[in-house]
Amino acid sequence: TQLLEQSPQFLSIQEGENLTVYCNSSSVFSSLQWYRQEPGEGPVLLVTVVTGGEVKKLKRLTFQFGDARKDSSLHITAAQPGDTGLYLCARVRTGNQFYFGTGTSLTVIP
Amino acid sequence: DAGITQSPRHKVTETGTPVTLRCHQTENHRYMYWYRQDPGHGLRLIHYSYGVKDTDKGEVSDGYSVSRSKTEDFLLTLESATSSQTSVYFCAISDRTGYTEAFFGQGTRLTVV
Numbered sequence: 001t002q003l004l005e006q007s008p009q010f011l012s013i014q015e016g017e018n019l020t021v022y023c024n025s026s027s028v029f030s031s032l033q034w035y036r037q038e039p040g041e042g043p044v045l046l047v048t049v050v051t052g053g054e055v056k057k058l059k060r061l062t063f064q065f066g067d068a069r070k071d072s073s074l075h076i077t078a079a080q081p082g083d084t085g086l087y088l089c090a091r092v093r094t095g096n097q098f099y100f101g102t103g104t105s106l107t108v109i110p
Numbered sequence: 111d112a113g114i115t116q117s118p119r120h121k122v123t124e125t126g127t128p129v130t131l132r133c134h135q136t137e138n139h140r141y142m143y144w145y146r147q148d149p150g151h152g153l154r155l156i157h158y159s160y161g162v163k164d165t166d167k168g169e170v171s172d173g174y175s176v177s178r179s180k181t182e183d184f185l186l187t188l189e190s191a192t193s194s195q196t197s198v199y200f201c202a203i204s205d206r207t208g209y210t211e212a213f214f215g216q217g218t219r220l221t222v223v
Contacts, residue, residue, distance in 0.1 A: 004152075006152070009150060033211075035212075040216070040217075041214075041216060041217075042200055042202070042213075042214025042215055042216055042217060043153070043200075043212075043214050044214075045211045045212070048211075088152055088153065090212070092210065095160060095166075096140075096141045096158075096160065096204055096210060097143075097155065097158060097168070098143065098155070098202065098204070098212045099155060099169070100145075100152045100153040100154070100155075101152050102150060102151060102152045103150075103151075103152035103153075
């Protein structure tokens with residue numbers, strides 16, 4: 001059973017639009033990570049959030065960790081075709097075990 | 111880029127045959143992982159290793175075994191492949207504990223016919 005549910009599962013938008021994807025769980029996490037995976041490649045870490053309520057920005061990407069540390073969101077402003085990919089949230093459990101969410105597949109249409 | 115090589119990159123095999131996938135790293139990282147990726151499931155952990163000869167099960171370990179005889183190599187074996195094991199398999203590595211990061215290989219696409 002995967003503990004991290006992501007929504008939406010698929011998202012297709014026009015270039016220039018804004019979007020938000022979500023990562024939810026019933027468990028409390030000490031930290032949460034977001035990865036992006038491009039077609040044919042492995043996932044690559046974008047950010048780690050560790051404090052409830054924390055907001056981190058990476059250019060046009062804004063990541064937020066929920067106050068209760070059970071959920072997180074990723075907001076992309078003015079999406080570009082280069083943002084296309086699979087976005088995965090992940091938690092790191094005791095023993096350095098990485099557990100990933102179900103993923104959101106984003107397509108940005110030029 | 112982290113030095114992680116998966117082999118083979120593509121394989122087609124018949125139901126009931128044994129299959130071994132190899133992951134080789136040049137980073138001397140302690141932890142190694144095998145994941146499978148299927149639509150709608152993100153990445154699911156099959157097995158992981160926290161040192162030479164030290165391995166443990168993940169979320170979806172049934173039908174899979176692993177071995178790690180050297181720091182740099184982590185093998186995933188499907189003893190008797192089934193069609194449900196058709197998937198893309200990713201190897202990952204990480205080092206220190208705490209706020210660490212998983213580095214991934216490029217994946218192996220396995221088709222069981």
